[in-house]
Amino acid sequence: MVFLSYLIEMNEITKISPPSGKPVRERKPDWIRVKAPMGKAFEETRKLMREHKLNTVCEEAACPNIGECWTKKHATVMILGDVCTRACAFCNVKTGMPMPVDALEPQHTADAAAKLGLEHIVITSVDRDDLPDGGASQFVKVIEALRRTTPDTTIEILTPDFRNKADAAVEAIVAARPDVYNHNLETVPRLYPNIRPGARYYASLRLLEQVKRLDPSIFTKSGIMLGLSEQRLEVHQVMDDMRSADIDFLTMGQYLQPTPKHVKVDEFIKPQAFDAYASIARAKGFLLVASSPLTRSSYHAGDDFAKMRQAREEKLARAGA
Ligand code: SF4
Numbered sequence: 001m002v003f004l005s006y007l008i009e010m011n012e013i014t015k016i017s018p019p020s021g022k023p024v025r026e027r028k029p030d031w032i033r034v035k036a037p038m039g040k041a042f043e044e045t046r047k048l049m050r051e052h053k054l055n056t057v058c059e060e061a062a063c064p065n066i067g068e069c070w071t072k073k074h075a076t077v078m079i080l081g082d083v084c085t086r087a088c089a090f091c092n093v094k095t096g097m098p099m100p101v102d103a104l105e106p107q108h109t110a111d112a113a114a115k116l117g118l119e120h121i122v123i124t125s126v127d128r129d130d131l132p133d134g135g136a137s138q139f140v141k142v143i144e145a146l147r148r149t150t151p152d153t154t155i156e157i158l159t160p161d162f163r164n165k166a167d168a169a170v171e172a173i174v175a176a177r178p179d180v181y182n183h184n185l186e187t188v189p190r191l192y193p194n195i196r197p198g199a200r201y202y203a204s205l206r207l208l209e210q211v212k213r214l215d216p217s218i219f220t221k222s223g224i225m226l227g228l229s230e231q232r233l234e235v236h237q238v239m240d241d242m243r244s245a246d247i248d249f250l251t252m253g254q255y256l257q258p259t260p261k262h263v264k265v266d267e268f269i270k271p272q273a274f275d276a277y278a279s280i281a282r283a284k285g286f287l288l289v290a291s292s293p294l295t296r297s298s299y300h301a302g303d304d305f306a307k308m309r310q311a312r313e314e315k316l317a318r319a320g321a
Contacts, residue, residue: 028256031270031271032064032254032256032294034065034068035067035068038067039071041070041071042070044073045070045075046070048112049075049112052108052109052111052112053102053104053105053108054105054109054112055077055078055079055081055082056075056078057078057093057124057298058075060082060092060094061091062092062258063296064294065294065296074118074301075116076158076298076301077109077112077121077123077124079105079109079123079125079135079138079142080101080105080125080126080128080131080135081102081126081128082094082126083095083097083098083099083126084096084126085097085098085130086127086129086198086199087198088196089194089195089196089197089263090186090187090196090225090228090255090258090263091258091262092258092259097130098126098130101131101138105138105142106138106141106144106145109145109146110142110145111149113149113153114149118150118302119152119153119302120154120155120302120305121153121156122156122157122182122297122298122301123139123155123156124157124158124298125159125160126160127161127163128160129163129198133162133165133169133172134162134163134166135162135169136159136162136165136168136169136172137172139157139172140172140173140175140176143155143157143177144176154180154305155180156178156179156180156221157178157180157181157182158182158183158298159173159181160183161200161203162207163199163203166206166210170210170211171214174214174218177215177218179219179305180218180219180220180249180305180308181208181211181218181219181221182220182223182297183207183222184222184223184224184251185201185204185222185223185224185238187224187225187228188224188230188231188235188238189201189202189234190230190234191228194263195228195263204222205241205242205244205245206245208220208242208245208247212247216246219248219249219305219308220245220247220249221247221249221250221251221297222249223251223253223295223296223297224250224252225253225254225255226252226253226269226274226277227265227266227267228263228265228266229266229267236280239280239281240284242286243284243285243286247286248286248308249287249289250281250286250289250291251289251290251296252278252281252289252291252292252295253291253292253293253295253299254269254274268293269293271293274293274295277291278290278291287308287311287312287315288304288308290304
């Protein structure tokens with residue numbers, strides 16, 4: 001029953017009926033309909049996350065891919081608690097005063113990764129503007145625990161912008177040498193005041209540029225959501241800005257309204273339009289582009305990491321030829 005209601009939630013949207021003013025549920029377009037999360041492997045992933053007291057962005061963000069990802073034992077661990085100090089208009093994570101940092105979380109994360117037998121793990125966090133380092137040292141401890149416990153697992157981190165302390169935070173994390181450093185720009189700069197009010201577009205770009213400057217061997221990655229009323233040329237400009245910051249991997253996916261309280265979907269972008277954006281992005285020089293309605297920054301992250309590594313090798317081989 002839980003799964004059925006979850007499926008209904010994921011495949012419907014809430015709209016306000018004009019004559020009555022009452023909310024009504026409508027089906028999402030067919031191209032973003034997903035299967036109900038269920039099955040033995042899905043349950044095992046869920047059980048393991050609970051046993052190790054880990055939060056996942058898959059659940060907190062009500063990600064539509066949870067059925068597919070958890071069945072394949074892919075989950076994105078969300079460290080530093082499940083309460084965020086910001087309240088972005090698109091995000092389903094709770095806002096409020098977060099709990100103290102859990103000293104056992106790094107080892108719990110590493111143990112879960114080892115039990116799942118992960119070749120690649122994605123670690124993200126809530127925003128922790130309350131902490132002096134924004135939570136950077138916890139990212140470092142998680143990376144260190146993973147390297148000790150499961151040394152063959154490649155590590156991708158998806159960090160906040162570490163407002164007002166980004167330089168020191170990025171230096172510390174880069175020194176711990178994750179394989180991929182992801183930080184999402186989320187949307188075009190014009191929409192920041194409404195969609196991402198606590199953040200600054202150029203500060204986020206600078207953060208990614210700094211990662212590459214400090215250690216060019218770390219892959220950098222960033223993503224945006226489409227369907228928030230961004231214009232085509234604005235998206236192209238974001239791509240240019242990302243290339244100027246030497247970002248390797250661009251992800252683009254459809255924004256989905258997690259609850260009626262969040263900002264509404266302005267448009268469901270057709271799959272063909274995602275393909276067209278992907279072609280333009282590739283022409284602009286990204287090593288890798290993932291663009292589809294259901295693309296999320298951690299969707300197929302392991303496979304994409306392997307593709308990105310191969311693309312870099314081919315590029316270096318061409319340059320040396
Ligand atoms: S796409 Fe990412 S956040 Fe969504 S279920 Fe998969 S791993 Fe979790």
